[in-house]
Amino acid sequence: MPSSLPNLPALELFVAVVDEGGLGAGARRVGLHQPNASRMIAQLEAQAGTALLDRDPRGSRPTSAGLLFAAHARELLEAAEEFTEWLRHSRDEGAHEIRVGVSMTIAEHLMPAWLAELRRRSPRVRVDLEVLNSTLVLAGVHDGRLRLGFVETPRLPRDLHTLTLREDELVVVVAPEHEWALREGKLDLAELAATPLVVREGGSGTRGAFEELVPAAGATAPVQELGSNAAVRIAVAAGAGPAVLSMLAVRSGLESGQLLRVPVAGASLRRPLSAVWNGPRRLSGPAAELVDVASHPAS
16 A cells, blocks of 8 residues: 655655745755755645745745645654654663753752652662753753753743743842841842842852842842852851852751841742753653652652
8 A cells, every 4th residue: 555654854844944934945954955855845745735835036935735734744743753752762771861960959959859759760760960050951951961951040942842840939148247137128129239249150040040030130240159059158157248049058057047038129039940851842761750750749
């Protein structure tokens, strides 16, 4: 019986032509020479029984039928990617190991419990963990070195898949001897933005999220720039100056009295904690299991 299944490379070409606005640009994106691309498009139009592209010297635009054709082609290509990913995991008996990038706050305060639950559910899964700042985690996921990432920044690239796991509150903390510890009333955001702070290094999700929420803070030079939450906490407790950190990172210091929280006027400072990955939109295998654990309300 002759096959009536779609030609996936031809569908990929057609979607590329629609996205790029021209046959030549679409062909280059999928690595085809233009004459071959023209033949493939002609075959698609013959199968569809209608014109899919309007061609003129300025480029190629989809017809109304072509727009509908492209929408269904995208769904089919995505399903094919998911099938390929599933097949790779199902045939690779060594696919019980994943490399995961985790930004600092999540690594210190959430990931240990997530890994313990993952081991309980799937004892054979091994996670190769890299603790990095959010910028480096995103770069590792983007280039394929990391299968999965967990980040603390609201600046998420559009070409990666993302899932918000929860919100995290950023709080202002000082040493008990600091002048803000005795102030009456709440701290104004303008005063906070104009005050030199003890901050994390550039690329940190904590610092990036704060500067996203309070843009004026980026114009004030920090009093110290340090590479970990623990170093920032120690500097603040020693009197170096105020800091803005995750509540997860300062809760023990607040409970012990080593640090004091300074209330801020207006809305609370919140940022998303997100899982990020590349490739098919639907995760599978150990990566999907770990994201499920991280998404669970009890985790």
